[in-house]
Amino acid sequence: MKRVPMLIDCDPGVDDAIALMVAAQGADLVGITTVNGNVGIDATTHNALAVMEVAGLDVDVHRGAARPLISPTVDARHVHGPTGLGSVEIPQPRRAEASADAVDFICDTARAVSHLHLVAIGPLTNIALALRKDPNLPSHLGGFTIMGGAHRGGNVTASAEFNIWADPEAAAIVFSEMGMLTMVGLDITHQVLMGPAERDRLRAAATPCAVLAADLLDHAVARAGEIRGWSGAPIHDATAVMAVLDPDLFEGDHRPVAIELNGSHTRGMTVIDERPGGLDGRTGSKNNANVLRTVNAEAVVTAITDAVIAVDQQ
Ligand code: BDR
Ligand code: CA
Numbered sequence: 237m238k239r240v241p242m243l244i245d246c247d248p249g250v251d252d253a254i255a256l257m258v259a260a261q262g263a264d265l266v267g268i269t270t271v272n273g274n275v276g277i278d279a280t281t282h283n284a285l286a287v288m289e290v291a292g293l294d295v296d297v298h299r300g301a302a303r304p305l306i307s308p309t310v311d312a313r314h315v316h317g318p319t320g321l322g323s324v325e326i327p328q329p330r331r332a333e334a335s336a337d338a339v340d341f342i343c344d345t346a347r348a349v350s351h352l353h354l355v356a357i358g359p360l361t362n363i364a365l366a367l368r369k370d371p372n373l374p375s376h377l378g379g380f381t382i383m384g385g386a387h388r389g390g391n392v393t394a395s396a397e398f399n400i401w402a403d404p405e406a407a408a409i410v411f412s413e414m415g416m417l418t419m420v421g422l423d424i425t426h427q428v429l430m431g432p433a434e435r436d437r438l439r440a441a442a443t444p445c446a447v448l449a450a451d452l453l454d455h456a457v458a459r460a461g462e463i464r465g466w467s468g469a470p471i472h473d474a475t476a477v478m479a480v481l482d483p484d485l486f487e488g489d490h491r492p493v494a495i496e497l498n499g500s501h502t503r504g505m506t507v508i509d510e511r512p513g514g515l516d517g518r519t520g521s522k523n524n525a526n527v528l529r530t531v532n533a534e535a536v537v538t539a540i541t542d543a544v545i546a547v548d549q550q
Contacts, residue, residue, distance in 0.1 A: 239264040240480060241349045241378070243342065245300070246473065247273025247358030248283035250316050250452045254544065255357055255473035256284065257445055260293045261543040262481040266349055268297045269338035273358040273402055274312040275320035277302040280358070283320050285329035291445045291547050297331075300338030301361040304403035312398055315459055322455025324448065342366040343373060351378030353480050356410075357473035359399050360384070364406035367413050374415040382410075383476035385493070385506030386422035387527065393504065397422050400495060401504030408495040411506075411524055418526045419493065420476040421506065424486065427533045428475045429468030431457055434541045443548035474540045479528060485535050488528035492521035 242263035246252040247270065259265050268288070270281040277299060284297045303309045317323055335341060343366050346352050354377055356363050367373055374380070384399035384407065392398045400407045411417070430453055438450035456469035479486050492509040496502045509521050 240353050241266050241351060242353045242355055242480065243267050243269065243345055245269045245271060245338070245342070245354065245356040245358060245362050246284060247271050247275070247280045248287060249274040249280065249320055249358070249473065250322055250456050251471045251473040252357055253283060253287045253321060253452055254449050254471050254540065255477045256287050257291055257449060257547050258474045258477045258481070258540055258543040259355070260291055260295065261547045262477070263353070265293070265295050266352070267341060267345055268295055269300045269341055269362055270297060271300045271338070271358045271362050272302050272304070272309060273399070274316045276311070279320045281333055282329065283326070285331055285333065286326040287448070289329045289331060290326065290448050296334035298338040298341040299333050299336040301365065304359060304361055305364060305405045307403055307405065310402050312392070315463070317455065322452060324451045324455065326448070338362045339365045339369055343370040346373055346376035353377070353379040353381065355381050355477060355480060357383045357399070357476055359402035360406040360410045361403045364409040367409055371413065379418065379480065380414055381418040381420060381476055381480050383420050383425065383473050385419050387508055387529070388423065390505065391422060393501070395502045396504030397506070400506055404495055404497050404504045407504070408497055411493055411495055414524070416490070416524060416526065418479060418488070418528065419506070420479050420528050424528045424531050425470045425472040425475045427531050428470060428536045429466060429533070430471050430537055430540065431468030434537060437541055438544060441545040443545065445547040446545050449544045471540060475536055478536050478539055482539060485532045486528045487530045488526045490523040491525055491527050492523055493525040493527065
């Protein structure tokens, strides 16, 4: 089967790291770009390089934006730990970043690689800058999927999900100018919980990648327990990659989605127009997102685990 050519824009990040492993196994991963998000740009770039090295993968990493477009810089160290990868000790990568120009790399790769699927699993700063640089970017892509937003409720605030909240102005540009995107929000990712059973499968596989994923999962499960009282952890970003690799496991519908920029309690919220009736033309708001709603969670959990175990067997 032909593998999807994929470029991942990320901010590793425990779940980003697992997403990179899944993408490297299941897609034709043509490059990685990094963005400030869960931790600062030095750490997210270092972590992407280190994950590729542990996985033995030859994929270039391009450094991107060090700060949001307008918003003050935020992070999610309280979830991902001070380095971004929990308490996992990861070897110093030998390979250096391929460039410090993620935006150029995104624009050039979209033109060079036919049917490229761009997957953004961090704040949308690089993607907004790429759209500013090349407004025709959407026409060069085979698809664009994000992990971000929520149909109802947030994680970082009562109404906002982290990736949107961390750079709402960038998200607003992307939602209004990308044409159509697939939105894998918290409504989906909170259904796909990985726990001790998956951790044990990964550890038993004993490959470098699977052991790293088991260590990361240990951290994620502990934090999900402390923060939410859950016995499993949502591995948001790997779930978004799975939505590209196996879309039949997900269902959604096309909706107009806007980003709230001003609300004192709702900044960074994804406002989904749920009014019935094929909204294009009737309400003046245009469908711009395939909002995923339902997922075969068990199949996605198994597929993520299988993919990580398979990385070292390629
Ligand atoms: C998203 O925020 C980050 O902390 C995760 O890596 C994920 O991309 C979940 O809200
Ligand atoms: Ca992320």
